Amino acid sequence: MSTTENKLTFSRRNFLRTSAIASGGIMIGFNLFTACKPNVKPSIDVENLNFNDFNAFIKIADNGYVTIYSPNPEIGQGVKTSMPMIIAEELDVDWDKVHVAQAPLNTKEYKRQLAGGSQSIRFGWDALRQTGATTKQMLVNAAAAKWGVDASTCKASKGEITNAKGETLGYGDVVKEAAALEVPENVTLKKPSEFTIIGTDAVNVDLKKIVTGKPLFGLDYKAEGMLYASVLRPPAFGQKLKSFDASEAKKVNGVIDVITIGEKARKFLDAGKFNWTFIMSNTDKVVVIAENTWAAFKGKKAIKAVWEDAGELENTDAQNKILNEILEGKDFDTRREDGDVKKAFTEADKVIEKTYHSPFLPHNCLEPMNFYANVTPEKVHLAGPVQTPEYAALAVSDMLDRDINQIQVDMTRMGGGFGRRLYGDFVYEAAEISNAIKKPVKVVSSREDDMTTGIYRPAIKYRIAASIKNGEITGYHLKEAAINSNMYGLIPHFFPAGCISNYKVSTKNYKSDVTTGAWRAPYTNFLAFAEQAFFDEVAQDLGKDAVQLRLELLENVKNTTDKKIEYSGKRMQDTIKLAAEKGSWGKAKEGVYQGFSAYYSHNTHVAEVAEVELKDGFPVVTKVIAAVDCGIVVNPTGAINQIQGGVLDGIGHAMYGDLSFKDGKPSNKNFDTYRLIRMNETPQVEVHFVENELSPTGLGEPGLPPAGGAVANAIHKALGKRLYNQPFDQELKTNSEKLKG
Amino acid sequence: MPTYNLKINGKSVAVNADEDTPLLWVLRDELNMVGTKFGCGISQCGACTVHADGAAIRSCQLQVSMAEDLNITTIEGLSEKGDHPLQQAWKEVDVPQCGYCQAGQIMTAASFLKENPNPTTQEIREAMNGNLCRCASYNRIEKAVAIAAEKMS
Numbered sequence: 001m002s003t004t005e006n007k008l009t010f011s012r013r014n015f016l017r018t019s020a021i022a023s024g025g026i027m028i029g030f031n032l033f034t035a036c037k038p039n040v041k042p043s044i045d046v047e048n049l050n051f052n053d054f055n056a057f058i059k060i061a062d063n064g065y066v067t068i069y070s071p072n073p074e075i076g077q078g079v080k081t082s083m084p085m086i087i088a089e090e091l092d093v094d095w096d097k098v099h100v101a102q103a104p105l106n107t108k109e110y111k112r113q114l115a116g117g118s119q120s121i122r123f124g125w126d127a128l129r130q131t132g133a134t135t136k137q138m139l140v141n142a143a144a145a146k147w148g149v150d151a152s153t154c155k156a157s158k159g160e161i162t163n164a165k166g167e168t169l170g171y172g173d174v175v176k177e178a179a180a181l182e183v184p185e186n187v188t189l190k191k192p193s194e195f196t197i198i199g200t201d202a203v204n205v206d207l208k209k210i211v212t213g214k215p216l217f218g219l220d221y222k223a224e225g226m227l228y229a230s231v232l233r234p235p236a237f238g239q240k241l242k243s244f245d246a247s248e249a250k251k252v253n254g255v256i257d258v259i260t261i262g263e264k265a266r267k268f269l270d271a272g273k274f275n276w277t278f279i280m281s282n283t284d285k286v287v288v289i290a291e292n293t294w295a296a297f298k299g300k301k302a303i304k305a306v307w308e309d310a311g312e313l314e315n316t317d318a319q320n321k322i323l324n325e326i327l328e329g330k331d332f333d334t335r336r337e338d339g340d341v342k343k344a345f346t347e348a349d350k351v352i353e354k355t356y357h358s359p360f361l362p363h364n365c366l367e368p369m370n371f372y373a374n375v376t377p378e379k380v381h382l383a384g385p386v387q388t389p390e391y392a393a394l395a396v397s398d399m400l401d402r403d404i405n406q407i408q409v410d411m412t413r414m415g416g417g418f419g420r421r422l423y424g425d426f427v428y429e430a431a432e433i434s435n436a437i438k439k440p441v442k443v444v445s446s447r448e449d450d451m452t453t454g455i456y457r458p459a460i461k462y463r464i465a466a467s468i469k470n471g472e473i474t475g476y477h478l479k480e481a482a483i484n485s486n487m488y489g490l491i492p493h494f495f496p497a498g499c500i501s502n503y504k505v506s507t508k509n510y511k512s513d514v515t516t517g518a519w520r521a522p523y524t525n526f527l528a529f530a531e532q533a534f535f536d537e538v539a540q541d542l543g544k545d546a547v548q549l550r551l552e553l554l555e556n557v558k559n560t561t562d563k564k565i566e567y568s569g570k571r572m573q574d575t576i577k578l579a580a581e582k583g584s585w586g587k588a589k590e591g592v593y594q595g596f597s598a599y600y601s602h603n604t605h606v607a608e609v610a611e612v613e614l615k616d617g618f619p620v621v622t623k624v625i626a627a628v629d630c631g632i633v634v635n636p637t638g639a640i641n642q643i644q645g646g647v648l649d650g651i652g653h654a655m656y657g658d659l660s661f662k663d664g665k666p667s668n669k670n671f672d673t674y675r676l677i678r679m680n681e682t683p684q685v686e687v688h689f690v691e692n693e694l695s696p697t698g699l700g701e702p703g704l705p706p707a708g709g710a711v712a713n714a715i716h717k718a719l720g721k722r723l724y725n726q727p728f729d730q731e732l733k734t735n736s737e738k739l740k741g
Numbered sequence: 742m743p744t745y746n747l748k749i750n751g752k753s754v755a756v757n758a759d760e761d762t763p764l765l766w767v768l769r770d771e772l773n774m775v776g777t778k779f780g781c782g783i784s785q786c787g788a789c790t791v792h793a794d795g796a797a798i799r800s801c802q803l804q805v806s807m808a809e810d811l812n813i814t815t816i817e818g819l820s821e822k823g824d825h826p827l828q829q830a831w832k833e834v835d836v837p838q839c840g841y842c843q844a845g846q847i848m849t850a851a852s853f854l855k856e857n858p859n860p861t862t863q864e865i866r867e868a869m870n871g872n873l874c875r876c877a878s879y880n881r882i883e884k885a886v887a888i889a890a891e892k893m894s
Contacts, residue, residue: 074839075839076837076838076839076840076876077838078838201835203832203835204835204837204840206837206840207831207832207835207837207840208823208832210831210837210840210843210844211816211823211827211828211831211832211837211843211844211847212776212816212817212819212823212828213774213775213776213777213815213816213817213844214776215775216840217775217778217841219769219775219778219779220775222773228770253742253759254759292766292770292771293766293769293770293779294759294762294763294766294770295759297782364875365839365841365875366778366780366786366788366839366841366842366873366874366875367778367780367839367841368779368780413839413840414839415778415839415840415841415842415875416839416841416875416876417839418875446782447780447781447782447783637835638835641835641838641878641881642838644877644878644880644881645838645876645877645878648877648879648880649876649877652877670781670782670783670785671780671781671783671785671786671873672783672785676873676875677877677879678870678871678873678879679866679869679870679872679874679879679882679883680866680867680870682877682879682880682883684880685880
């Protein structure tokens with residue numbers, strides 16, 4: 001359907017069947033089914049109310065209860081609460097009468113049903129508001145027609161329409177009539193000062209289910225006749241299955257069958273499709289089909305497989321050597337170049353150059369990868385946790401050569417995403433297995449499967465150089481050496497692009513057998529540390545305050561006309577000033593060491609002050625004060641939660657996160673050796689928002705990138721030692737050993 | 742397969758399972774009680790925490806054959822109406838992000854507060870240190886445990 005169709009008058013019948021297009025292609029629908037008789041007390045068991053079932057954002061029951069479908073996948077970023085809040089605001093209903101349900105994948109009715117890049121709220125904002133406001137206007141129009149008055153004399157608020165005489169009708173009273181009306185083209189949106197839901201705290205809509213243990217997640221999903229599958233993949237990247245003996249596995253109680261998969265995926269890959277989404281795609285995989293998860297895991301352990309090396313198996317020492325060679329070489333892609341960097345460095349009084357290194361990181365979602373598939377002649381039913389359901393549906397339709405309309409994807413809540421669930425390898429495996437055994441099946445990963453056959457944050461090295469002349473930064477050159485791919489999109493145009501007149505970003509990567517991909521705040525999760533630690537060092541060298549230097553540099557970008565520079569000098573300065581003020585920058589108590597960092601990513605400006613104290617000579621992060629400009633804050637409690645989590649995630653991985661490879665095998669398999677941050681290591685995170693009425697931007701990622709830099713800069717104040725390599729923990733240990741030495 | 746008689750949330754249930762099956766998978770796959778989560782399988786993350794005779798244990802490490810004489814409480818049985826002071830505090834503080842670890846966090850906290858009804862902040866941090874939260878909602882878990890302690894005293 002084209003967007004021009006919103007000018008058409010829908011017959012009631014059409015409206016019911018197809019519902020209407022509002023601005024931005026968003027659909028509105030009404031439930032006309034009357035579940036309860038008008039004088040029956042509304043049931044509080046909203047879920048069991050008999051709402052008419054058709055796909056749309058909004059359903060209204062005649063008792064006034066409203067169901068709002070949340071279109072996007074929920075990975076812990078809070079959109080299942082905040083997106084419906086935006087609709088409810090413009091619809092003008094009591095939030096406590098709203099029931100939120102997860103929409104399934106429906107590309108005809110919803111746009112951009114994915115969780116990635118912290119963009120759900122930013123892209124959803126206008127469309128969600130239009131949806132709510134358009135629906136409200138139709139309800140008002142219906143009430144006005146019933147009263148025989150002009151709609152402009154009626155007002156709607158909290159689920160009721162009031163006319164000039166003071167008579168009222170509930171939304172549920174007029175919903176039937178409203179659905180038969182023409183869809184208004186132009187509706188008035190509220191002014192931010194009129195908001196009653198946006199800007200107030202709404203508790204996570206799934207909280208009750210979460211704290212009482214109700215089924216919510218992919219691993220909780222069950223279907224009649226469903227079997228469990230455990231997939232044995234090569235122990236090392238770069239290996240292939242040679243042969244296997246399943247006789248012991250088949251003796252395990254509950255094991256039904258042992259099969260191999262790979263053929264479907266390979267055909268698909270040979271066609272050059274989606275190859276980056278497959279893990280270990282050049283090999284067959286052994287699959288144990290069982291009656292329950294435990295039998296599937298046990299059966300997999302009992303498989304005796306022989307693996308052969310398909311090529312040279314990789315070692316992290318060698319990987320680092322290649323990255324260093326790239327940095328020393330000259331063969332780079334120039335991603336942005338301003339002015340004359342070469343001249344600036346030639347004429348400099350001084351050049352400061354530093355190199356920063358980060359290791360591979362697994363995502364470690366606490367819910368291991370899993371997915372349900374039921375491939376039947378009629379349709380392909382997929383259900384589970386995936387950040388990109390539309391992409392998964394397309395890939396499965398292609399792989400199994402099925403019409404896209406036969407693919408149904410239901411989304412479960414996700415036990416974390418962090419980028420890992422952008423890749424649907426587990427969906428394709430589930431589909432291939434179900435297709436082979438002709439039964440409904442759920443693929444379940446153990447923690448070891450999850451950590452050792454991942455799509456990792458690649459190891460990266462940055463070399464940053466600044467030319468200094470007459471006490472000013474005259475040139476800046478950032479080189480990125482990475483594995484498999486390089487920084488994407490507008491990242492080369494982030495700070496300090498536009499702030500330093502001679503500026504250059506160069507990137508280069510090499511291909512590895514280790515699968516790599518997006519990890520919460522891709523590239524910037526480490527780039528921000530490197531850059532913000534570098535500026536701290538430059539400020540020290542110039543004898544300038546770290547905050548002052550940033551504010552001065554940002555002054556230069558304020559009047560830029562460069563459309564690729566999307567961060568705002570003014571907003572970044574205001575955010576920095578707020579963090580400095582709330583964090584009492586430069587006024588630390590005795591024994592407290594402060595570090596500063598500021599970073600724009602995912603359209604949100606963030607600045608952080610970290611406080612470090614020494615305990616037995618070892619630096620401990622005790623507090624972080626974060627300032628955030630994300631425009632209007634839709635749900636403050638959720639927003640603060642995201643920033644707190646992002647900051648602590650950033651600190652945890654900067655301090656401890658480390659995965660390396662020996663002969664193609666990951667160094668860690670489980671949480672006994674892989675260290676994640678725990679409560680006893682967490683500082684308190686205080687969050688402040690820059691107040692404005694600008695359209696909201698996302699919060700799932702941008703809190704993370706500045707955290708490592710703030711901590712490293714504070715540790716430098718405490719110990720006088722600069723940190724260049726993550727995880728810091730190892731560098732600090734090396735340091736204390738040297739000191740003891 | 743042998744039959745085991747278990748006492749879960751005050752009810753007796755008989756399950757058929759191999760003797761080495763962890764209680765975690767009996768709960769999840771056989772009894773459809775999926776509130777107890779699988780995170781690591783080696784007692785490092787705490788997502789599978791349940792109570793055995795009131796003590797917090799990792800259900801991934803308790804074989805079903807060893808569970809017969811124990812009174813097992815899972816998140817589904819922590820309170821009848823989902824209003825245990827910890828569950829209330831979790832709502833007041835709006836703790837969860839993804840929510841996956843939270844049942845285990847609550848079960849650890851419930852057992853801890855029984856033993857130590859008036860904990861210091863440091864005692865809370867140490868008691869909860871065995872439970873991973875990958876979203877790092879630690880500040881809020883810490884606060885919610887403190888609030889629940891106040892409610893219970």
